Amino acid sequence: MRKRWLLLLLAVLFATALLMVERYTGELGISVGSVSNAEPDYYGQQLQHRRYDVSGRLQQTLLSQGSSHNPHTRQTHLEQPVILTRDDQQQTWRVSAADGYIGDGNSLIELAGGVLVDSQPTRANQQFLTISTERLMYSPDDTTAWSDVPVHLNSNSGNSDAGGMKLDLNRQRLELTGKVSTRYAKP
Amino acid sequence: LQDDWQQEMIIQSNSAELDRKSGMVVYEGKVQLTQGTLKIEADRLVLMFEGKHLQQAIANGNPANYEQKVSKDKPVTRASAERIDYFATSREVAFTGNAELRQDSNLFSGEVIRYNINTETVTARGAESTTPGKQEEPKQRIRVVIQPDDAGPAE
Numbered sequence: 001m002r003k004r005w006l007l008l009l010l011a012v013l014f015a016t017a018l019l020m021v022e023r024y025t026g027e028l029g030i031s032v033g034s035v036s037n038a039e040p041d042y043y044g045q046q047l048q049h050r051r052y053d054v055s056g057r058l059q060q061t062l063l064s065q066g067s068s069h070n071p072h073t074r075q076t077h078l079e080q081p082v083i084l085t086r087d088d089q090q091q092t093w094r095v096s097a098a099d100g101y102i103g104d105g106n107s108l109i110e111l112a113g114g115v116l117v118d119s120q121p122t123r124a125n126q127q128f129l130t131i132s133t134e135r136l137m138y139s140p141d142d143t144t145a146w147s148d149v150p151v152h153l154n155s156n157s158g159n160s161d162a163g164g165m166k167l168d169l170n171r172q173r174l175e176l177t178g179k180v181s182t183r184y185a186k187p
Numbered sequence: 188l189q190d191d192w193q194q195e196m197i198i199q200s201n202s203a204e205l206d207r208k209s210g211m212v213v214y215e216g217k218v219q220l221t222q223g224t225l226k227i228e229a230d231r232l233v234l235m236f237e238g239k240h241l242q243q244a245i246a247n248g249n250p251a252n253y254e255q256k257v258s259k260d261k262p263v264t265r266a267s268a269e270r271i272d273y274f275a276t277s278r279e280v281a282f283t284g285n286a287e288l289r290q291d292s293n294l295f296s297g298e299v300i301r302y303n304i305n306t307e308t309v310t311a312r313g314a315e316s317t318t319p320g321k322q323e324e325p326k327q328r329i330r331v332v333i334q335p336d337d338a339g340p341a342e
Contacts, residue, residue: 089208127207127238129207156238156239157236157239158195160203162203171208172206172207172208173204173205173207174204174205175203175205176204176205177201178201179199180198180199180201180202180214181197181199182197182198182199182203182212182214183195183196183197184198185195185239186193186194
């Protein structure tokens with residue numbers, strides 16, 4: 001009788017062990033699967049992308065230290081992207097950030113982390129304007145940019161703080177929204 | 188004060204639009220401008236720059252309010268109107284539309300009041316007759332109230 005109980009106990013222990021092994025290998029499989037999903041399917045180094053206008057003149061350049069595409073999030077990540085674009089008065093604007101994200105099938109670039117927009121003074125136009133923020137959406141198609149987080153502006157005449165902004169680089173028009181405070185330097 | 192113009196100008200508003208080509212900046216929504224003792228409150232304020240220098244400021248409101256201490260020994264000058272134009276080079280301010288200006292205890296009111304900050308001179312005008320040729324009572328005449336000095340009762 002005792003032998004029979006012993007045999008039954010052994011069988012239960014063995015079955016439990018089997019179940020635990022099954023579960024462990026199952027989790028392993030899933031985590032490996034999610035890791036492979038998170039893995040990019042494309043890597044790039046020193047990306048350079050140029051856009052020309054209808055007359056063949058260089059209009060915009062997108063540079064990036066590195067880029068990678070993730071099929072799971074359907075997004076391309078750009079490391080330290082820099083966008084150089086020229087407005088219709090041939091003044092160059094430089095937009096830079098720590099990170100950039102472009103959704104598949106989309107041309108909008110979401111810039112994040114130490115975003116800086118600055119116009120480079122020229123001999124003809126000594127006005128400079130620098131805008132800093134933490135998040136900015138940039139549309140290369142019509143060279144507009146907008147942000148719904150606090151922005152800080154610095155220019156020849158003074159500086160401003162606002163809760164958000166819309167910028168049309170080509171028309172050189174800037175709209176500040178959400179509690180604007182401007183300080184004009186002494187003349 | 189004379190050195191108001193050497194002070195920093197600070198403007199607060201709900202929104203602003205900057206046109207870099209024309210050098211024009213438009214502030215809208217509870218606009219407050221301060222520069223030294225100069226204060227302007229309005230619904231909308233347009234600033235016109237030439238390079239770094241302010242050329243003209245136009246404030247609109249219901250009404251727009253102006254306040255400034257022109258000299259140390261005088262009380263604050265206050266004014267209000269539907270529109271206030273400030274001309275930086277000539278240091279003149281024009282108040283248009285139900286304009287009122289108070290200096291000490293004197294009161295000027297009319298359709299248009301022009302105030303020269305350097306010379307502290309005030310010129311006021313009623314509204315022109317709107318129908319040409321027809322001699323008609325002008326819409327609003329100017330009104331000036333000069334308070335007598337406190338020289339005590341006349342003997």
